[in-house]
Amino acid sequence: MPDGPVIRAATAADEQAIDGVIREAFAATEFGQQGEARLVRMLAADGDVMVSLVAERDGAIVGHVLFSRMGVEADGAPLSGAGLAPVSVVPAMQGQGIGDALIRAGLDVLRGQDVAISFVLGHQSYYPRFGYSPDLAARFASPFAGPHFMAMMLDSDAIWPQGGRVDYAPAFGRLG
Ligand SMILES: CC(C)(COP(=O)(O)OP(=O)(O)OC[C@H]1O[C@@H](n2cnc3c(N)ncnc32)[C@H](O)[C@@H]1OP(=O)(O)O)[C@@H](O)C(=O)NCCC(=O)NCCS
Helix, strand or coil: CCCCCEEEECCHHHHHHHHHHHHHHHHCCCCCCHHHHHHHHHHHHHCCEEEEEEEEECCEEEEEEEEEEEEEEECCEEEEEEEEEEEEECHHHCCCCHHHHHHHHHHHHHHHCCCCEEEEECCCCCHHHHCCEHHHHCCEECCCCCCCEEEEECCCCCCCCCCEEEECCHHHHCCC
16 A cells, blocks of 8 residues: 655745646646646745645655735734635546645644635635635625635634635736
8 A cells, every 4th residue: 555645845846846746737627737837936936825735645746735825804904814726636646635635734834824814716516625615705805706716714713704805916916
């Protein structure tokens, strides 16, 4: 039996491997492979990466997740927020819980950084299992508003803000 993947913080030496994982994972999706890899490089260059983790199996990087800084205003005050994007697992290893482990580990790191809220733009059948809710995201004005826009309070006991506004890091606006 092969060992399960190890989840660890990404380092500068992982840059090429992460790029390859993202390209491979997104090649078969409607999003295309160029944009997401470029996004990760721009977020890093801008200093907007909050958490970047890799999944490593038998010495090879097979998955990656990134959370970037967001501008969040909730009930008139700034709130520390992180956007989940992108998450990638190489096609040959999808469906084995690696994406799940990467996202849960990333959320734990954010909790350790006292981040209050996380947003994601993605599939409604996948992200609610981690605690993301379209109802919470709907309280925030955003260009991404809609059923695929979800949010979660990282402290599950926290009271939901009544309303606010959220912006992704500037790199998202430079995708095109
Ligand atoms: C999304 C992704 C990271 C999930 O990683 P994974 O290791 O395959 O996921 P897990 O094994 O933890 O979870 C599998 C579950 O995710 C679901 N899932 C996987 N990709 C999905 C997608 N694009 N949309 C909806 N559900 C998806 C599977 O149906 C499965 O559901 P189940 O548990 O109810 O059977 C991976 O499939 C991937 O890299 N996809 C291509 C890139 C992408 O679309 N990323 C997300 C957009 S930012």
